[in-house]
Amino acid sequence: MGQTSRTNTKRFIAATAAGLMVLALPLASAQAAPKTVNPVGNWKLTGLQIGDAPVVPCPTPVTSFSERWYCDADTTLNLKANGNYTDNIPIITTNKGTWFSNNTNVIVFDDAGDNGSDARAYGMTIQGKTMKVSLKSAGRGPNEAVMELHMIFTKQK
Secondary structure (H helix, E strand, O other): OHHHHHHHHHHHHHHHHHHHHHHHHHHHHHHHOOOOOOOOEEEEEEEEEEOOOOOEEOOOOOOOOOOOOOOOOOOEEEEOOOOEEEEOOOOOOOOEEEEEEOOOOEEEEEEOOOOOOOOEEEEEEEEOOEEEEEEEEOOOOOOOOOEEEEEEEEEOO
């Protein structure tokens, strides 16, 4: 009888361990696979943010910083499925070109007419109908700190 009890205990432990492994597999694969997003569509620039400061809604008020970092009430970005984009973002000098993304957290813009010499990569996050495009600005002078700048977009219909 000691053998049967010991055998049943071993089977119970083995079954429990196997069950835990089966339960852990979906969790591990879900954590390993990054969530893909589809940025194609029309986006309206609804706010700007510097670092962790509150989002300033568009149109932005006039400040000493707004000569370089501002948005109008009707600023848009149109990311087309064919890889082209158009925008009327006042802080970007060329408002059309090509784009691509890794469908998780990076988006790259290449202005039209520059032969690929001015491609810019940005951080990207999309949650629901909100897209945040982020870049680091090294400033214009030796005493200006590096800042994380964010453009907040809302997807349009």
